[in-house]
Amino acid sequence: MYTFSRTDCAQQMPGSEVDGCLRDLFSNAAIERVQPGHGIFWEEDSSEDIFLVLEGLVRLYRMLPDGRRVIVGFLFAGDYMGLSWQEERRHTAEAVSQVKLQRISKSQFYDRVARTPLQDRFAHSQPRDEMCAAQDQMMLVLRRSADERVAAFLAFVADRTGRTLDKGSELRLAMPRIDIADYLGLTIETVSRSISKLRDRGVISLNGPSRVRIEKPHMLRQLAEGDESVLEYVMSKPIPAAVAA
Amino acid sequence: MYTFSRTDCAQQMPGSEVDGCLRDLFSNAAIERVQPGHGIFWEEDSSEDIFLVLEGLVRLYRMLPDGRRVIVGFLFAGDYMGLSWQEERRHTAEAVSQVKLQRISKSQFYDRVARTPLQDRFAHSQPRDEMCAAQDQMMLVLRRSADERVAAFLAFVADRTGRTLDKGSELRLAMPRIDIADYLGLTIETVSRSISKLRDRGVISLNGPSRVRIEKPHMLRQLAEGDESVLEYVMSKPIPAAVAA
DNA sequence: CGCCTAATTGAACTTGTTCAAGAACTGTGG
DNA sequence: CCACAGTTCTTGAACAAGTTCAATTAGGCG
Helix, strand or coil: CCCCCCCCEEECCCCCHHHHHHHHHCCCCCEEEECCCCEEECCCCCCCEEEEEEECCEEEEEECCCCCEEEEEEECCCEEECCCCCCCCCCEEEECCCEEEEEEEHHHHHHHHCCCCCHHHHHHHHHHHHHHHHHHHHHHHHCCCHHHHHHHHHHHHHHHCCCCCCCCCEEECCCCHHHHHHHHCCCHHHHHHHHHHHHHCCCEEECCCCEEEECCHHHHHHHHHCCHHHHHHHHCCCCCHHHHC | CCCCCCCCEEECCCCCHHHHHHHHHCCCCCEEEECCCCEEECCCCCCCEEEEEEECCEEEEEECCCCCEEEEEEECCCEEECCCCCCCCCCEEEECCCEEEEEEEHHHHHHHHCCCCCHHHHHHHHHHHHHHHHHHHHHHHHCCCHHHHHHHHHHHHHHHCCCCCCCCCEEECCCCHHHHHHHHCCCHHHHHHHHHHHHHCCCEEECCCCEEEECCHHHHHHHHHCCHHHHHHHHCCCCCHHHHC
């Protein structure tokens, strides 16, 4: 399956050696709270802080000159941001839900990281992971139908929030449809239609717009991977009579 | 203007300090020749070499499970590849035109780079540049019309081959239409139509399919940047009578 | 000059967008 | 606890952009 971008952020396996060391760097940083919709930093911001998201969801986006917005990534609890920036920010970060985070300055960060046993591993593996993730998103968005993208997005959210793709798994889509749309390069209407279709075909069930329950994990996975045969069989044409009856 | 990806490759300003030092690393490497259409390395290849393209054009691509191809980048003369890979190759590299290149092993590379004054700068700035470029391509492909993408592609080729976007500049599109299509997420027919439209509107002129002459650099630039007003004015509707007559 | 491939063009079709209602959810106050 | 208001989400219908399929034309190269 193609994973989505962790652009300019990084999720370390919780409890891993790397994660532990990184967390230590933030140990004495104050915990900040950011309300939904409020900004954390902005494009062209010159600040150089590095953040650790403790709770909530953050969206990273850029604006095109004509006002269109492109969401380049989401940050979930446990994600870092700011590790691979240049002098200027490349995007704006905003809280989607209520967010708790910690921040340290870049210089502080490098001072401290130099004293950990992870220096090399960290400095080199991090940007690579991001690179790969960004390419994966590109692949995904470039050549996939709306239905495939939405399916892959659900699988992505499951992965990032620690859910397995099993029957009965419950996901929470903490972001509104417009954010999903701007992330997938679609409109809210199309995202909505694709989700409805997945529901109508019995692949998922919904409990309100943001609570998703996986009903046919295998099919969701195949859709997410771009298996065209399944796509056509499951997604196209009106609902089969047998199912509708 | 949004620049295109230099995914997993890097162009250093010719003659710059960095470029000079990097070139030195290859000074005693043999020069290899690769014929058009032949592979240089493949996805999942375990080799760890780093390449410098001396002449010609290389395409980097990945295949989706269903057989669709996505070109993630082109390498022009002076570009490096292999600097930010993991153990496994992420894509396949093929010569588009006749290519001359040099290679050194990764271990050799790191040994040598450690003795240059650029170590830090190189290790850190390189992956960042790639990251930004990949994001830029994402932005570009995600939310732009076929005409905008093709215009941006022409600007990109001009930039990478050292041409300025001035009236009368001549570009050579060394890659076939199918490569442009797979890079932009379009079909060859759509690429062809967009190019024809640019010609019909007098923005460019063609001397055979691969020789492009810039006639209205300002308009091309505006299209490439996604200026919608120009797009509509220049690109939509049949050719204005005044021009057609 | 003539062949073979790549590029262009045309027409029907598909997919996603746009515009316009309508329904459902969330949060607040009675 | 329920009703109301504002928002978000869903759904429908017309439309537009790009794809697909099918010829046709143009280039490159022997």
